[in-house]
Ligand SMILES: Nc1nc2c(ncn2[C@@H]2O[C@H](COP(=O)(O)OP(=O)(O)OP(=O)(O)O)[C@@H](O)[C@H]2O)c(=O)[nH]1
Ligand SMILES: [Mg+2]
């Protein structure tokens with residue numbers, strides 16, 4: 204399941220950051236998930252629960268923010284949000300490039316410093 | 319205390335993919351994606367027969383379990399390494415990085431990676447390939463491209479397999495091809511039958527021309 208491996212990578216990003224905040228506790232992790240990232244929020248939440256039974260995340264909350272799919276027309280360079288398939292530009296062209304909406308980002312985290 | 323991070327979770331995979339691409343810069347590398355059973359391994363068996371006396375080929379096989387597909391390819395006289403994902407729904411770039419040392423890369427012209435049978439997740443993971451090929455068999459039904467558009471968007475070649483079975487299917491080939499080109503106007507499409515060895519030559523010719531292109535690019 205790739206939600207599991209994505210969540211592992213997301214926690215790795217947080218781990219790397221937490222090295223600078225010795226012993227701090229994580230309250231909240233905000234993930235930005237593109238609508239084309241092929242990630243189901245429910246499966247991400249499940250992976251999060253399974254992977255955070257202990258350690259600094261034990262009581263952390265996961266917030267998932269869905270990001271829109273952004274397209275760019277190869278003919279007229281217009282950037283717009285995707286609707287239903289097939290994707291066409293207002294200029295009539297269907298030469299479309301995806302420029303956003305496939306990504307998964309750790310947007311921000313909220314922590315309690317111990318001292 | 320709130321800390322802004324804005325770090326790409328997929329950056330780990332992307333970094334491995336770029337490292338693979340650098341190692342494979344003289345080797346035309348394809349990532350073949352399809353549903354389970356569309357005929358990826360069968361196509362490889364037919365294809366390597368046509369290509370083996372012209373270019374040096376190696377294959378990486380991705381499956382949840384067993385080494386069967388790698389054994390099938392090895393039986394054609396081609397070096398093949400099996401990756402078992404043990405439940406994982408796709409190959410990732412790190413898995414490829416781990417097995418690349420198993421090949422004599424300096425001698426290769428073509429590396430074919432057969433991904434885990436799945437039309438969804440593999441499309442999301444760059445392995446360091448030059449291009450993706452999506453394979454679709456007519457028995458899956460003609461609605462697959464519009465239901466799983468991402469893999470068609472990201473692929474350079476769409477191969478429609480098992481056309482020998484068209485008389486027993488309700489697929490409208492014209493509509494299917496139109497759907498595919500509406501999703502991706504740049505994609506090249508081919509219709510083949512591995513069973514009857516129909517149009518395998520066309521696929522082989524395409525591979526040879528792509529290998530030539532890659533060699534020209536890597537010299538420049
Ligand atoms: N009728 C017909 N059968 C085919 C054709 N190509 C492959 N098959 C059959 O389809 C079945 C699956 O083929 P494989 O090549 O193993 O499919 P695959 O995509 O590698 O499957 P996985 O690796 O398990 O995802 C086999 O029984 C093949 O003989 C074809 O052109 N026509
Ligand atoms: Mg196979």
Ligand SMILES: [Zn+2]
Pocket residue numbers: 276277278279280281292293294295296
């Ligand atoms: Zn336009």
